[in-house]
Amino acid sequence: MLTVLDLLNKTTDYFSKKKIESPRLNAELLLASVLECKRLDLYLSFDKPLPEKDIEVYRELIKRRATFEPLQYIIGNVDFFGIQLKVNKHVLIPRPETEILVESILGEIDKSKLYRILDIGTGSGNIAISLALNIPNVEVIAIDISDEAINVAKENAEMNSVSEKITFLNSDILAFEDSALSRISDSNGSKIKYDIVVSNPPYVRFEEYNELQKEIVAFEPQFAVTDFGDGYKFYRTISSLADKIIAENGKVFFEIGKDQHIEIIEILKENSIKNISVIKDYSGISRIIKGERIASINSTCN
Ligand code: GLN
Numbered sequence: 001m002l003t004v005l006d007l008l009n010k011t012t013d014y015f016s017k018k019k020i021e022s023p024r025l026n027a028e029l030l031l032a033s034v035l036e037c038k039r040l041d042l043y044l045s046f047d048k049p050l051p052e053k054d055i056e057v058y059r060e061l062i063k064r065r066a067t068f069e070p071l072q073y074i075i076g077n078v079d080f081f082g083i084q085l086k087v088n089k090h091v092l093i094p095r096p097e098t099e100i101l102v103e104s105i106l107g108e109i110d111k112s113k114l115y116r117i118l119d120i121g122t123g124s125g126n127i128a129i130s131l132a133l134n135i136p137n138v139e140v141i142a143i144d145i146s147d148e149a150i151n152v153a154k155e156n157a158e159m160n161s162v163s164e165k166i167t168f169l170n171s172d173i174l175a176f177e178d179s180a181l182s183r184i185s186d187s188n189g190s191k192i193k194y195d196i197v198v199s200n201p202p203y204v205r206f207e208e209y210n211e212l213q214k215e216i217v218a219f220e221p222q223f224a225v226t227d228f229g230d231g232y233k234f235y236r237t238i239s240s241l242a243d244k245i246i247a248e249n250g251k252v253f254f255e256i257g258k259d260q261h262i263e264i265i266e267i268l269k270e271n272s273i274k275n276i277s278v279i280k281d282y283s284g285i286s287r288i289i290k291g292e293r294i295a296s297i298n299s300t301c302n
Helices: 004-017 023-035 039-044 052-066 071-075 096-106 126-134 147-159 173-178 214-219 233-240 261-270
Strands: 077-080 083-086 115-120 138-144 166-170 194-199 246-255 274-280 286-293
Touching: 004 023, 004 052, 023 039, 023 052, 023 071, 052 071, 071 077, 083 126, 083 147, 096 126, 096 194, 096 246, 096 286, 115 126, 126 138, 126 147, 126 166, 126 194, 138 147, 147 166, 173 233, 194 233, 233 246, 233 261, 261 274, 261 286
Parallel strands: 115 138, 115 194, 138 166, 194 246
Antiparallel strands: 077 083, 246 286, 274 286
């Protein structure tokens, strides 16, 4: 009979041959998900023989991983900013770098204020949900162009008990004027502007798309990864909409790709965004850019 340790050793060898990164970790995480235990609990049951039915389920998961399907899609969930989120092939897998984006926003929050937030390209809802959970007074509008993604995000909001604070909307920021987003008004009929606009948009240049990891190219939604252009399409569009969507003295926060900060600083400046600063990620890559839409002195004069 095969024990936990036998299975882990065999699977690790198999994944190594298939050139799966971190083969042992992958073998352990998949087995832990079959046995519904913590990865480290496996270490206490190395000698335990496993029933054939568990081995069968494990084999199926191993086969999927060997095709480079991301571990997170196979397991079906991911930890993000201390919460659990469901993920599937319709949404980008939340990355640890995006936690820095959330943190940088939370670092600027005045707890006594009400914040209106717009999250562009919400995907699994990771950003919208973690902000809704950590800001006491908040109304979030989270948009995406995919109904399937919105369904996942809604489920995640429910799972984390923040559904009342977030409105999910199918809207395309690249077609803002025709979108449901552009029609949102307050009780006086004035168009809503947001105190915080946040986005982790698709920023990979189309020419570089095929060089990404197999897991991404073969499994993650293509439109969530690349803008099919030079990688700056969303930064340009969102920045050019600043006057329409960012409240006076409101802020914009972007996650950005490696070496994109120089160009994006220019884009923001061209659109009168001030107080621009850049935050690095754990590997020293400029990863977050933020700026403010400062009220112009003449804005109340005609
Ligand atoms: N907002 C989601 C995230 O940050 C999805 C982003 C996207 O699909 N580009 O992970």
